[in-house]
Amino acid sequence: MxxxxxxxxxxxxxxxxxxxxxxxxxxxxxGQTKGRFNDLNMALSNPDSVVVLNLKNKGLTEFPKTILRFKNLRSLDISGNSIAELPNDLATLSRLQYLDISDNRIKQLPKSVASLNNLKSIHLGYNSSIDINQVLSVLTKISTLETLDLKYDGLSDLPPSIAELKNLKTLDLSGNPIKRLPAYLTRINSLQILYLNNDPYFDIESSTEVLIGLNKLQELHLENDRLKILPDEIFQMNNLKLLYLNQNEIYKLPSTFEEVKSLQYLDISGNPLPQFELENFKQLYAPTLRINIGN
Missing domain, CATH: 1.20.5 (Single alpha-helices involved in coiled-coils or other helix-helix interfaces)
Structure with missing residues (x-):
């Protein structure tokens, strides 16, 4: 050539x-890429191909009923809108696994949501008027639910019905003014990840026993909670792998820290701990533990 x-x-x-x-x-x-759409009109041109639909921040004031035509829909994100109600026939989306309705005006869930037998993850954060008792009366009937996001919902306590979420693995309570965890939370035997960050009211001393009782907990978020001390007993959490304590007011590390054999990552950056103490601490545990002490 x-x-x-x-x-x-x-x-x-x-x-x-x-x-x-x-x-x-x-x-x-x-808005179209292999079953993924972020434009409703484009999605409606081929409804059977819609698997993922993202209508985040679209200025919606009502739930578009045409979404119910997407029988193969598995993921729906309508967060960041002004939707107050979901349709009663939402259960027609029988393959739905992921639902994000955070940052709307949602107060209650239609009872039909309990029939979403494939739903694994629901995000309800930033709905400040939410009726948590009514919502949980629906969600506790979904045995497949693994992730529940209730961040910044203005919750000061948790109703006993939350303990009925027997297969829940991730619970996000960040940004809620929760002072102490209820003892019945330990009945969620499957819980692995817990977010309690951004809560200046959280009293870790009165909640330590509950945290220890969460036998399968592997990841705990307590960042930006204005914590000053950590109870020695906190490190009796035998399966804890990831612990986030950054951006608090902790001035002393517990002497029982070395008892946590399972811990793999610790973030203690942004605390008023002496730099030399942080450096020594990091060198002491560096061989087996990744530690973020900040700059």
């Missing part, structure tokens, strides 16, 4: 490549 043909080949090759990239970019800009 002479140089002229090689150059022609390169020209058409790169021209074709640029055209392909343009088509992909054009498709993405209108």
């Amino acid at each position: 002479n140089n002229k043909k090689i150059n022609q080949f390169k020209f058409w090759y790169f021209k074709g490549l640029i055209k392909l990239l343009f088509i992909i970019s054009f498709s993405n800009s209108f």
